[in-house]
Amino acid sequence: MQFADLAPVRFGFGPSPDQQGPAKASEILAALRGPDRLAARWPGASTAAALAYAQRFHQLKKAASPRGSAPDRNAAEAAFAAHRRLGDQVLIESLQGALARAVEDQTGFRERLWAFWRDHFTVRSKRRRDQPLACAHAEALRPHLCGNFRTLLRTAVTHPMMLIYLDQVTSFGPNSIRARRHPEQGLGLNENLAREVMELHTLGVRGAYRQEDVRQLAELFTGMQVDGTGLVFAPRLAEPGAETVLGRNFGGDPAKLADIHAALDALALHPDTAQHLARKLAVHFVGPAPDPVLVAALAEAYTQADAELMPVYAVLLTHPSARAPRFEKIRQPFEYIATGLRALGLDGARVMALPPRVMREGAYGPMRAMGQRWFGAPGPNGIPEAAQDWISPQQLSARIGWALAAPQLFGAPVADPIAFAQSALGPRLGADLATAVPRAESRPEAAALVLASAEFMRR
């Protein structure tokens, strides 16, 4: 299979009737080295705005509470309700922006990488006030998708949303100044973030760490807090003394953020992290049982380049094992919808112009029925990779339902289903589907057959 036919399937959001697939891997890499035009064109939520939203949420909630001091209770309640709706709007707009970027990106790889790293560093807002902050977390990752993993890791882990999501904001050095001054408060450690950083973000669950390393990293993390401006380091909350993580000492007195950065850097450069990330990338982009040679080459590139990601991506795009025309992966729901919209000929501007109702009924709701809730993964391990996790009967039914509804709902009816099958699938159009499409009773059903076909959902 030609690279131009394979690349949009494996590394992008499928072919578009209006764009050529990249002919060579070097085109994709060149696009990655260039500026992030789509984030500039359709910017997402900023962390500062999201923090301001959360603060305002707190104020309005207080004013609207029965014990609040607002002179006009009804007005206060209305203001609070409007603010909550604004948060829902931010969530929907964030999905809209992500879909617009995905359908517009010519190679698709930057947007696929963004989706990969969003999931790698999964966050979820447990409180409504933090909903925009979860969106802002994803946006904060974008400048670092093609940089060094150390920066990406630091950005993801020390972002206010992650500190809130994994309970760092309630972790205190048991011997910190604050804990010793207020013994009645019983302040102490919370291991959640430290454990997930090792288990999920860096070394992997089979990595070379032990419970004591989790404990020590949790002690080192103490002092990281969130206020209305974002991450702040509060030395009075930090555990005194140095911590030993994976046999290396970090920190000392006075405690400072730079020591946490140093430990994160060391975790990023650990060989187990190279293995974990290499395997995860290969499993996500190529297949469930990736060629060990490919995984080793990815890890090697990562280690050689001191955690620079571009050399890793170069291996992924050029390695012979990553070009095998086997399509064992199922597009995850976000990808599936983006790939469908792209095949239907929508561009980013058209996606951005969709009314909220269409976003809810055509994207947010169906994605949830297919098993992926936008910024609502069930746990910090994100959404599943295995094909069978996405094609249970009810999930397949949700996909078929979307395939039937989408062309009409998104204002992109298919005039010529046979041409649609060819442009959407190229050389991957199978004989059974090619036979079935002209036999459908109606154009909408013929188009749905294409969108609901196994070859369209596989990558």
Next chain:
Amino acid sequence: MIARRLFLQGAALAGCSAAAHPFLSTVTFAAAPGERRLVVIILRGAMDGLDIVQPWGDPRLKQMRPDFPIGPEAGAADLDGFFALHPALAPLLPLWAGGELGFAHAVSTPYRDRRSHFDGQDMLEAGTGADVPLTMVRDGWLNRLLQEMPGARAETAYSIGVEEMKVLSGTAPTLAWAPEARLGLSAQGRRLLEEIYRGDALFHAAAEAALEITAAPPGTMSASAATGAARVREATGLAGFAAERLRGEARIAAFSLNGWDTHRGQIAAIRAPAERLAAMITGLKAGLGPVWRETLVLAMTEFGRTARQNGSRGTDHGTGGALIMAGGVLKGGKVYGRWPGLGEADLYAGRDLMPTADIRSYAAWALAGLFGTARNTLEGAVFPGLTMGENPGFLA
């Protein structure tokens, strides 16, 4: 195949709830011969056994958890002079009095030390030993049981909700239904879909059931989170739905209850899942009517939590935990298991309740007692590598 009436009843109870409220993810049913019933509730997130079944008779508990309400003076119901039941489970006290509620304490899977929810849950649901790599484990122990059970009608098993549970996710075919899926397709369109899926095993396996699924309104974003009372109502509704299926052909039901990962503010955080659990069990009893006499409920969690409270008035991932059992076939009114104590030297790794039994052995003895499954089948096929040990004798 599946009566439309049941779909509609399911829709009424679940509405958009399955996805909107992730604590109710999936219900799986399986038909099997005989009259005995088994309900498995997976408590996801690691339930704190020391808070639910409090060893208040040991003063060290209070020392390790100075901010936690503990024992009868804090509202927990004394069970036997040593253990006390968390107040949120008070609706279950009549069952305790009637011998229909019991516990096994200091139990866990053989999973150790990493304390990862995800691996821990996999092992519990998969029921395999630690001797095979976790990545090799795919199917679940109930699924394997069905394959070993003569006359089991696995094709009548199906699930509700968007998430798939591993307990029945192996090779035995299952039907699944999501209230949010919508399908409007002509007979010809349906036939053509069947044809195009024929060449792809994964899609072919799911297609027939997917195409059976009937219309329901698609999910939309809920304007506000459900209140505690509403969540308890939904738990009761789900239990009622499960009970109806169990009064019919189903003999095994499995579902999960999330929300136990109480890293901070545990006093408040544990209340909601505990109330839901109580509502599920009382709902099952009410819904099952006379069939409750034939029923065993096992509520299992992937591991316990730290013996000491953490710095956020919560608890972190631990090891030994508690198993909750209920039902008319239970010899209840008793806390089973060997209690390891809470002294510094008694704890696992100086921090967690020491597990003194494999939780899977309770599940295995339950299967042996309820369905007559042979011990070598249980230790060889259903829970490979398990040593069941002595029968704890918890079935009446």
